[in-house]
Amino acid sequence: MRVFVHGVPETAVVWNPLREAVKGPSEALTLPGFGTALPPGFTPTKDRYAAWLTDELRKFPEPVDLVGHDWGALLTLRVATAGEVPLRSWVCDVGGVFHPDYAWHPWAAALISDQGEETLRLRRESSPEEAGRRPGG
Incomplete structure (x- = not known):
């Protein structure tokens, strides 16, 4: 299963063309507050979004291939390196933000x-x- 996480100011629909082109099952998650209401008690902080993504990924019965773009990539990087969720693979597109001249x-x-x-x-x-x-x- 491939799981896609969008960036800002997007929603999960940004992944539809890619999901149609990629063979196999996939799901695109919608970050709370982006085209959806924030869940009751949800505080939109980076820590809460990372916890939300961790919880969502734990719902899958097997390790997933996690793909993140933009802010979704930062969350992907955080979740992938924390080791709290079994992932088969992960990829993100924000490596450049860590360069000192970014x-x-x-x-x-x-x-x-x-x-x-x-x-x-x-x-x-x-x-x-x-x-x-x-x-x-």
Whole structure:
């Protein structure tokens, strides 16, 4: 079983074309709060998302091939290296973020700044044309 974890600001549907092209069973998980409501009592922190992913992966009856993109890749890396979930294999696309000269793209830089919440609010309230003109648009 292949399990895919999306990034931000995406949902699991980003994986549909790849899942159709890959042979064998697969599932794409939707991170809480991305196209779905946050579960009651869920605090959206990196630790809570990692715990959520760990819990989801434990539901599979056998080790999985875990694939993560963007923020989902960071969660994949964390879960894979913690050793709490049996994985058959794992892959992520964020290795470059650990390089000392790495620079975040404008959208991510805006989200991790002290203006992150305001950036998201403006994005939600803007038209698609306006959103395309914002950092990371």
